[in-house]
Amino acid sequence: MAKDDLYRPDLWSLDPGVLHLNHGSFGACPSQILEKQAELRRQMESNTLGFFEQDLPELLDKAREALGSFLKAPASDLVFVDNATTGVSTVLANLDLSAGDRILVTDHGYNACSNAAHYFASRTGARVDVVNLRFPNSDADEFIDDILGACTPRTRLLLIDHITSPTALIMPLEAIIPVVQQRGIQVLVDGAHAPGMLPLSLAELGADYYTGNCHKWMCAPKGTAFLYVRPEHQSKLHPLTISHGMNRPVGDSTRFRLEFDWIGTRDLTGFLTLPTLIGYLDGVSSHGWGGIMARNRALAVEARDLIGQELGLEPPCPVDMIGSLVTVCLPKAKRTTFTDYHAVDPLKEVLRHSHGIEVSLSAWPSPAGRYLRVSAQLYNALSHYQQLTKALQLELGRGH
Numbered sequence: 001m002a003k004d005d006l007y008r009p010d011l012w013s014l015d016p017g018v019l020h021l022n023h024g025s026f027g028a029c030p031s032q033i034l035e036k037q038a039e040l041r042r043q044m045e046s047n048t049l050g051f052f053e054q055d056l057p058e059l060l061d062k063a064r065e066a067l068g069s070f071l072k073a074p075a076s077d078l079v080f081v082d083n084a085t086t087g088v089s090t091v092l093a094n095l096d097l098s099a100g101d102r103i104l105v106t107d108h109g110y111n112a113c114s115n116a117a118h119y120f121a122s123r124t125g126a127r128v129d130v131v132n133l134r135f136p137n138s139d140a141d142e143f144i145d146d147i148l149g150a151c152t153p154r155t156r157l158l159l160i161d162h163i164t165s166p167t168a169l170i171m172p173l174e175a176i177i178p179v180v181q182q183r184g185i186q187v188l189v190d191g192a193h194a195p196g197m198l199p200l201s202l203a204e205l206g207a208d209y210y211t212g213n214c215h216k217w218m219c220a221p222k223g224t225a226f227l228y229v230r231p232e233h234q235s236k237l238h239p240l241t242i243s244h245g246m247n248r249p250v251g252d253s254t255r256f257r258l259e260f261d262w263i264g265t266r267d268l269t270g271f272l273t274l275p276t277l278i279g280y281l282d283g284v285s286s287h288g289w290g291g292i293m294a295r296n297r298a299l300a301v302e303a304r305d306l307i308g309q310e311l312g313l314e315p316p317c318p319v320d321m322i323g324s325l326v327t328v329c330l331p332k333a334k335r336t337t338f339t340d341y342h343a344v345d346p347l348k349e350v351l352r353h354s355h356g357i358e359v360s361l362s363a364w365p366s367p368a369g370r371y372l373r374v375s376a377q378l379y380n381a382l383s384h385y386q387q388l389t390k391a392l393q394l395e396l397g398r399g400h
């Protein structure tokens with residue numbers, strides 16, 4: 001095998017006693033970027049007035065410019081939010097829904113965001129339709145048919161993940177977005193996992209709204225995410241917290257940006273690391289971010305093949321539907337079954353406490369199964385998944 005120059009655990013300060021195979025849930029930030037954030041915090045605390053009133057607007061603009069170049073979106077169409085959950089709720093809270101309107105979500109959607117759809121719909125007498133996507137062994141055309149088949153004349157918005165959380169499928173958004181919009185339905189993409197895992201070109205993608213996390217696959221400090229909003233919707237969109245931006249003189253900014261830039265005093269240093277972070281990881285190899293994405297994906301595919309072969313499991317989707325997150329459906333437990341979203345599979349606890357391995361393991365209802373999801377990031381190597389496979393063989397053999 002060729003030498004893997006992009007195996008770089010040295011960039012992080014991860015606990016060496018833990019095998020970190022779940023970058024997907026909360027990401028992990030490289031040590032140098034945490035140091036950059038600490039420096040920004042020192043700057044903030046050494047002169048809070050100078051920092052918030054004088055330095056911050058320009059620093060935020062620079063961060064937005066850097067992120068816009070990374071996402072291939074005009075900086076003027078981006079605002080910062082704390083996380084993708086907030087991005088989704090912000091859009092849903094601003095929809096002008098009437099009784100009888102409908103929001104469409106998929107059964108692969110993230111629980112928190114589906115909850116938000118139900119909550120905001122229920123306040124107006126609107127309802128939520130949940131489309132079951134054909135799974136496993138799905139293909140992109142089937143997903144498009146499933147979604148179009150569930151659209152109704154009263155459907156106002158489709159909320160769809162770019163990469164689904166429990167099943168790690170890349171949705172064929174380039175095909176889905178235009179056909180749904182042709183029916184007069186807006187599209188909100190929950191791209192929690194996509195930035196830093198897939199090359200993005202948000203302006204070209206054309207979603208009405210797209211929210212994504214910087215703290216997952218871009219490896220930014222926690223609490224850094226964005227919301228992209230097409231210009232024609234910006235004047236109707238307000239943050240969940242209303243503050244000075246609502247009547248501050250606009251100057252050469254926009255109401256949209258002013259409102260989102262200030263939602264009360266908080267620590268914005270995570271966002272301010274973005275220009276440094278994007279350049280830092282780009283410089284890890286001569287292949288830049290494209291090299292990181294390709295390397296992580298190749299390792300994730302190898303990991304899926306390895307786990308599948310060793311445990312005799314079929315992959316649940318074609319290889320072109322996955323990035324650097326992969327899932328396999330584990331055999332049913334002999335000892336316990338678990339079925340609902342909030343229940344914790346005992347196997348996950350055993351992997352954590354007896355083997356020091358962190359993975360994601362969720363119950364999946366249709367068809368019922370237990371989905372193991374593992375991630376590949378620059379601090380992972382193939383040997384990590386070999387270690388996981390051995391632990392799984394042992395514990396599944398014990399009836400877990």
Ligand SMILES: Cc1ncc(COP(=O)(O)O)c(C=O)c1O
Nearest residue numbers: 025083084085110161165190192
């Ligand atoms: C599809 C999807 N949406 C939203 C989230 C939530 O991300 P956050 O907690 O950063 O809002 C996740 C987290 O894994 C996710 O997978």
